Amino acid sequence: MNKTPDIAPKLQCPTCKTTVYWRSDYPYRPFCSERCRLIDLGEWASEGHKIPGKPADWFDPDAEQQ
Numbered sequence: 001m002n003k004t005p006d007i008a009p010k011l012q013c014p015t016c017k018t019t020v021y022w023r024s025d026y027p028y029r030p031f032c033s034e035r036c037r038l039i040d041l042g043e044w045a046s047e048g049h050k051i052p053g054k055p056a057d058w059f060d061p062d063a064e065q066q
C-alpha cells in the first residue's frame with residue numbers, strides 16, 4: 001500500500017451527489033457549493049413541517065371542469 005498524501009478523501013455532496021474532495025477547493029464540503037449546503041440546512045430545518053398536497057401553482061384545467 002503506497003501512501004498517497006496528495007489524494008484528498010472523496011465524498012458525495014449530500015444534496016446533489018456531485019463528487020466533492022475534502023480539500024480547500026471545496027470550502028462548503030461536504031457540500032459542493034453554498035447553494036447545496038443551504039438546501040440541506042433548509043430541509044433539515046423544515047423537517048416535520050412539510051406541506052402536504054400539490055404545489056400552490058399547480059393548475060389542472062381538466063379537473064376544474066368536472
Ligand SMILES: [Zn+2]
Pocket residue numbers: 013014015016017018031032033036
Ligand atoms: Zn451539491
